[in-house]
Amino acid sequence: MGLRTICDHILDIAQNAVDSGTKNAELKIQEKRGYSFSFSVLDWGKGIPSELLETVLDPFYTEKRKKVKFGLGLPMLKFAAETTGGRFNICSKSGAGTEITASFLLSSVDCQPVGDIPSTLFAVITMSDDVDWTVERVLDEDGYTFSSSQFREALGNDCFTFPVKMKIILEILQEAEISLGGLSNVY
């Protein structure tokens, strides 16, 4: 199993944010159709100590207790972004939080498909009941934003676990993406 799409990377980095113990997190996606795709994930979790900032880009480093001990999320994202001519950056402070940003040049032959944005945003906000997400999605000049708390206020606190409400949320996200003319991205 690999990270086949850019959206797979977003899920992986969002999971890192959830694992950081943060209460709030932000995901921003900015796309220039046919030209570039960038995203950033910001959290206020435990952060990465400065002496480990290089180490976390080593595929054989992970703090998770795994049978096979390696953490591939960050090194694979760095590789995937930079091979397209894009950029990758980590800004982190121990005890304060972390921001990961990555950009991809969509015109590169090495660029992965973007993937399914609404399903990815849905997976991010339903990943953990303990994290409140703010999400911003921009495509060319248009965009939309939403937060976990807006959905909780509108649909109730069980909206990320109650199937009928979850379906409504996914449909809202799909509609938002259609209104941007963005669903043509799904490969």
Ligand SMILES: Nc1ncnc2c1ncn2[C@@H]1O[C@H](COP(=O)(O)OP(=O)(O)OP(=O)(O)O)[C@@H](O)[C@H]1O
């Ligand atoms: N947002 C974050 N806050 C704090 N530490 C982080 C964050 N993101 C990554 N790290 C640290 O970097 C390590 C490597 O992250 P990476 O995503 O590459 O692998 P992993 O999460 O350990 O494993 P995998 O993603 O393969 O399940 C993590 O184990 C963690 O110690």
Ligand SMILES: [Mg+2]
């Ligand atoms: Mg990870």
